[in-house]
Amino acid sequence: MDLKRIKDKIHWELNLEREFYQERKCGYSFVIDVYEGRPFLALYRMTLNYSSTTPLDIQPPVEMMVRALIPQAGAVIHYGLYHIDSSIRNWIEENTS
Numbered sequence: 001m002d003l004k005r006i007k008d009k010i011h012w013e014l015n016l017e018r019e020f021y022q023e024r025k026c027g028y029s030f031v032i033d034v035y036e037g038r039p040f041l042a043l044y045r046m047t048l049n050y051s052s053t054t055p056l057d058i059q060p061p062v063e064m065m066v067r068a069l070i071p072q073a074g075a076v077i078h079y080g081l082y083h084i085d086s087s088i089r090n091w092i093e094e095n096t097s
Contacts, residue, residue, distance in 0.1 A: 035080035
């Protein structure tokens with residue numbers, strides 16, 4: 001993924017719990033998707049009427065994603081999507097060009 005192309009449209013501070021209860025932002029973010037029972041880092045595309053996830057071609061270590069999920073344990077987030085943490089954000093910025 002070429003992060004430079006979408007850099008100005010990334011919402012790093014996305015709040016998944018409030019996403020549909022406030023004015024809808026269009027653009028991109030990153031989430032940890034565990035819908036299929038295994039965590040993977042995904043690009044989260046937000047449009048006016050819907051959102052979608054696409055797994056990144058390269059993935060951070062699973063242990064890094066699990067560490068980001070632990071503080072969110074017990075949180076019920078829509079469709080198995082969870083927030084990234086600062087270590088994953090740093091990984092994204094360092095490993096995607």
